[in-house]
Amino acid sequence: MIQRRSFSCLLYVLGMLLLYSASLVCGGDIVHHDDSIPQRPGCNNNFVLVKVPTRVDGKEKEEFVGVGARFGPTLESKEKHATLIKLALADPPHCCTTPKSKLTGEVILVHRGNCSFTTKTKVAEAAGASAILIINNSTDLFKMVCEKGENVLDINIPVVMLPIDAGRSLEETVQSNSIVTLQLYSPKRPAVDVAEVFLWLMAVGTILCASYWSAWTAREEAIEQDKLLKDGSDELLQVSTTSSRGVVEITVISAILFVVVASCFLIMLYKLMSFWFIEVLVVLFCIGGVEGLQTCLVALLSCFRWFRRIGESYAKVPLLGAVSYLTLAVCPLCIVSAVIWAVYRQYPFAWIGQDILGISLIITVLQIVRVPNLKVGVVLLSCGFMYDIFWVFVSKWWFRESVMIVVARGDKSGEDGIPMLLKIPRMFDPWGGYSIIGFGDIILPGLLVTFALRYDWLANKRLKSGYFLWTMSAYGLGLLITYIALNLMDGHGQPALLYIVPFILGTLTVLGHKRGDLKTLWTTGEPERPCPHVRLQHQS
Incomplete structure (x- = not known):
């Protein structure tokens, strides 16, 4: 049980602010879109990531990652079938005109700019290159397409773009008179990675545990209040009702303000993203994690009789007041x-x-934050729905990149990403990386799922006749469709609430209307209970 309101409010503020900074499911490496040019024969390849393992003077060195072009032949999918080829530098560097020296099957390294990608490739192929590596002018990868008005292309050498840091590293190594050889191959990703399955189970299981804990707490409170009503202890009932137990109820106004404050917080993250700013987020995450972990452990250990006795004994701690010995x-x-x-x-x-x-x-x-009724839940999830769509998709129009994805990846911070994410390493993916889900994609829908189970228990509804089973299933289905969309969209980040919110709100609203409970769900959020403490005690 939550015993200290100050820590509850602190955790509430941390959680509700930080969850908005990572409210999406994100995929693999993100590359810039450049798909406006229609595909046509000779320029219809799928964009694929390419591994570029290197050797310097015969010794294995760093492995780089690039992206293949719309044009050119497809690459081998296995490293053992990829040929080891010597690397040469283009002269002139942009390779827009015929190189000064004839090539004999080397991979040529060229700079981006001054002419089209296809022009560079044709010049390199005519000079005798076996493949062309184009260095981008930034640390991102860029999708290379054909220019408008170009005729059917007949390009027979692979074309790969590298980020600027990888390209400069290779360039400096060759300029130091070292012999650089490399391979080009593009491993295929599995259709479904086991990490996504486990992450789905983790998200659903987290909401499941939180829902039953919240419903059990609400039922215990109802039993206590009903007993006081039966005994006619109005004064004690008033004291019991006013005691908050650390629970914070969301209102319509606060639900709207969350999005406004969260948007400001997200912009601040985007603008101030740096190593030191990530360190601040790590500290905040640790504070929230410590409070959350101790709360869960105390509640879990209190289920055992011996630990329960320790939990019921208190000591006075300066600034904190009475704190149990178990805590x-x-x-x-x-x-x-x-x-x-x-x-x-x-x-x-x-x-x-x-x-x-x-x-x-x-x-x-x-457990701390509660949605009092369906009206507040609809406002909160609708705001989260619009928030996700805006900062993942619409923000590209103003900032030229997706603000949410940039923040989630932790660009310019020297870290793999912000800590407010659940993640699991991809187990059978040759590209490695992590499958991730933001806190917001669990907490926001979870608030409505826990509300549904509290209502079911207080209304003495069985599993099939209640709302929790269907709402929980709607969340699981929405998250599943998010992962399907993630794979169909070539690994680009997807706002999970875009798929989850319609399923949850639609399911709860339609069922409530069909069963005649919609008015109660929308307004009070709790069924009328004259004095049902006996039935509540025997609720299964």
Whole structure:
């Protein structure tokens, strides 16, 4: 149980602000769109990521990642079938005119600019190159297409674009008189990665646990109030009703303000993104994670009789007041866990600690924050729906890039991304990376799912006749469709709420109208209970 309102409010503020900074499911490497030119024969390749392992003077060195062009032949999918080829520098560097020296099957490294991609490729092919690597003018990858008005192309050498840092590294190595050889191949990704399945189970399981905890708490409160009503203890009932127990109820105004404040917070993240700013977010995440982890552990241990006795004994702590001995015993473990994660967060295994802290934070926020009725839930999820669409898609018109995706990736920060994400490494993907989901895509829908289960328990509804089963299924289906869209959209980031919100709101609204409960769900959010404490105690 939440015993300290100050910490509850702190966690509430942290959770509701930070969740908006990462409210999407994100895919693999993101490349710029340049699909306005229609495909035609000779220029209809799919855009694929290309691995470029290198060797310097016969020794294996760094492996780079590029992107293939619309034109040219397709690459091998396996490294063992890819030929090891020597790298040469273009002279002139932009390769818009015939190179000064004849090539004998080398891969030629050229700079972007001064002429079209197809022109560079034709010049390189005519000079005897076996492939062409084009260095982009930024750290991003760019989709190379054919120019308007170009005739049917007949290009027979592979074309790959590299980010500027990779290109400069190769250029400097060749200029130092070292012999650089490399391979070009494009491994195929599996249609479905196991990481996405586990991430789906993790998100659904988190909401499931939080829902039952929230419903159990609400039922206990209802039983206590009904007993006081039966005994006629009006004064005690008033005290019990006014005691908050650390629960925060969202209002329509606060739901709208969340989006406004969150948008400002997201812009601040976008503009001030740096290593030190990420460090601040890490500290905030650790504070929320410590509070969430200790709350969950205390609640879990309190289920056992021996730990329950310790939890019912309190000690006075300066500034905090009365704190149970169980909380004092658990807190050091939680703090150490958060510190260990913060120190080793860039290691490959750090995702485990991040997910544990993140799930604990999400469950605790869903326990603290409540949607009082369907009206508030509709406003909150509708605002989140528009927020996701705007900052993932519409923001490109003003900022020339998706603000949400840039923030989630942690560009210009030196980190793999912001910590307010659940992530699992892709297990059978030759490209590696992580499947991720933002806190917002769990917490926002989770608020309505937990509301549905609280209503079911207070109304003594069975599983099939209630709303929780269908709302929970709607969330799972919406998230599943998000992952399907993610794969169909070539790995580009997708706003999960775009798919989840219509399923959840549509399911709950249609069922409520069909069963005649819509008015109650919309206004009070709780069924009328004259004195049903006996039935509540036996609710299964």
